[in-house]
Amino acid sequence: MPRATQDLSISPEARRQVYAARRYVQRDVQEELDLRIPFDVYFQDPAITASDQKFDFADGFLVPWEPGLGDGPTSARFVVVDYDGGTESFAAPAKWDPRRNVFLDQNGDEVDRNKLNTPQFHQVNVWATLQNGLDYFENGFGLGRPIRWGFEGNRLIVVPHAGYGENAYYDRESKSLQFYYFDRPAGRVFTCLSADIINHEFGHAVLDGLRPYYNESVLPETAGFHEFMGDMAAILIAFRNNAFRAQLVAKTEGDLDSESALSSIADEFGRQVKDRPYLRSALNKQRFADVKDSQSQHFMSEVLTGAIFDILRRLSRYYIDVEKLSVAKAFWYTVRRMQNVAVQPLDLLPPVDVTFKDYAIAVLRAEEIANPSDPDGQRAMMLDAFIQRGLIDESEREELGRAKVTFRRLPVDIFHDVETIANSRAYAYRFLDDNRKSLLIPYTADIVLPEVTTAQKFTIDGRRQPKQVLVQYVWREDVELNGAEFGAYEGQTTSLLCGGTIALDENGNVLHWARKPGTGPQLGTGRDADDELEEGRERRAAFLSALARRIAAGRINNPIGGEAGLLEKSIAPLGSRVIDGTVRFHLAPHIGLHDDRDDEMGDVQWQISS
Secondary structure, eight states, X not given: OOOOGGGSSSOHHHHHHHHHTGGGSOHHHHXXXXXXXXXXXXXXXXXXXXXXXXXXXXXXXXXXOOTTOBXXXXXXXXXXOOEETTTTEEOOOBEEETTTTEEEOTTSOBXXXXXXXXXXXXXXXXXXXXXXXXXXXXSTTTTSSOOOOSSSSSOEEEETTOOBSSOEEEETTTTEEEEOEEEETXXXXXXXXXXXXXXXXHHHHXXXXXXXXXXGOOOHHHHHHHHHHHHHHHHHHHHHOHHHHHHHHHHHTTOOSSOOTTTEEOHHHIIIIISSSOSEESSOOOOHHHHTTOSOHHHHHXXXXXXXXXXXXXXXXXXXXXXXXXXXXXXXHHHHHHIIXXXXXXXXXXXXXXXXXXXXXXXXXXXXXXXXXXXXXXXXHHHHHHHHTTSSOGGGHHHHHSOOOSOEEOOOSSOOOHHHHHHOHHHHHHHHHHTTTXXXXXXXXXXXXXXXXXXXXXXXXXXXXXXXXEEEEEEEEEEEOOSGGGGGGTTOEEEEEEEXXXXXXXXXXXXXXXXXXXXXXOXXXXXXXXXXXXXXXXXXXXXXXXXXXXXXXXXXXXXXXXXTOOOOSSBOSEEEEEETXXXXXXXXXXXXXXXXXXXXXXXXXXXXXX
C-alpha cells in the first residue's frame, strides 16, 4: 500500500521541486520519491477476477502524483462527479489525505480492495485508470506532449454512476465520460469497473482532443477510426501493466495467436449483454474489402484493430524467435515498441476525414523517422501486415518499402523560423498565408488552426527523436446539397472540410505532410497542383456519396445531448445542426460497447447512445 509521505528522505518542498523536473527523472526513482503512488484497481473487470483469481487486482499500479490532488478524486485533467441521473442523487466523494497519499471513504477508511462495494472505490478505480491512461499517451514513448481536450476547459468530467443502462460514452457537449450500471442474475454490473471500457471511452476523448474535426466527418471510416482508437487504447494500456503481463506470460507462454485476456475486449460486458466471451476481439480475420461498404463504425474498426494486433504478435515472435529473449522480456520490448508504433503516428494524421490508409501511412512514416535504417526489417513487416489486411494495395509495396530521405525541406517561397512558427497560432497562420501557393491552399480559403504544438518523442531505447513542431490547418469549402437523395437536407449548404498537418523538425525540415485537398481555385500550377485538384474532386464526390448513404440508411438525426450529457435511449450515429447558415453533421456521443453490424441490426438502424 502507499508509503506515508513522512517516511520520505526528502521534504515536501523538495518533493515539489523534483516533481517540477519529473520528465528528467526515471520511473523507478519517481516511485521511490512518491512521485508515483499505488492504487488498487481491477486488472480488467470483476468478471475476469471472478473467473481467474490470478487476474485479480493490478498490484503495483502506479499513478503520477500531482501537488493539486483533491477530493473527488480531482486532479489537473480529471474531476470525478458522482451524480446518478436516474436517482437524481450524488454519492459522497472520495476524500484525499495528502499526508498518507491515500483516498478515504465517507467513514474515514482507506479506499482499497477491501472497499469494493463503496461508491468511493468505484470513483478511485475509474480515476486512477484514467490517470494511468493519460500518462500512457502523453509520455515521451507516446506523443511526448500534453494533450488538449476537444472542448473548452482542461478537466474532463468523470461520472462513474451516471444512471441505469447498458451504456458508457464520451460526450464533448457535456465535457464528460459517463459510465452506467445494469443488473443481471449474477449481480449488478458497473461499467466504471471495467478497465477495457474506461480506456476505450478515454481513447475517444484523446482522439477528439488531438483531431477535433473528425467529429464532423460523415465517412463511416472516420467513425470507425474513432472506435479503433478506443479498442487500441484498451489493448495497449492493458499490455503495459506489469502484473497483467506477468499473468499473460504464464497463461500464453508467448503464444498470442489464440484468444487471450489481451485480445478480448470488454469481457464482462460481452458476457452479460451479448452472451459471448467478449464484446470484440483483436484476433480477427477481417480485411478492408469485407468492411468497406459497411455503415457500422464498430464493424469497420475491427480490420484496423486486427492489423495493429497482427503487428504486436509479429513483434513479440521476433523478440522470442530472433532475439532469443525470454517470453517476459519479449513482451516487455513489445510493449515499449507498440507505444512507439501505434501512438506516435497519431500526430502525423490529417486534421479531417481520416482513413485507415492514412493511419497506415503515418505508422510507416513515424517508423522511418525514428528508425531510418530499419536494420531488423520491422518497417517492412508492418507494411506487409497492412497489405495483408487490404489497407494498402500490393502495387504500393515497392514504393512504400523503398528507403527515403528522412528529412527534406518544405517547398515554400517564404521561409519562416521554426521556433517562431511554434510560438503561436498567429505566427503559424502567417507562415501558411505567406506560402498558400506552394502549400496548395486556395487564396480564398479562411484557414483555421486547431492546434500548433511541439512534441519531444523518444525511441524504444530512450533516445530523443528530432523535436517535432506540429501544425494543423483546416478550411471549409461550401457544398450545396442538390438532389432528392439528400432528403430533408435538400437545398441546404454544408461544408467539405479540407486541410493538412505539417510536422517539422527544429531545423525546418519537413518530417511529414498529410493533406486533404478541396476543389477551390488558385491551388497553384504544375503537376502537384493538378493532382491536388483531382484528389479534391474525388473527395467531394466521396463526401456527397457517403452523406447520401447515411441519409438513406436513416443514420442522421436532429441535435442531441446537452449540458447534462443526457441522451435519448436510442439515437442516430450522426446528428446535425445549423451554424452560420450552413448545416453541419457530427458524430453522436460514442459508446464503443454495442456492436451495430448491419447484419445484426435488422430494421433497427440506430444504436444505443453511440
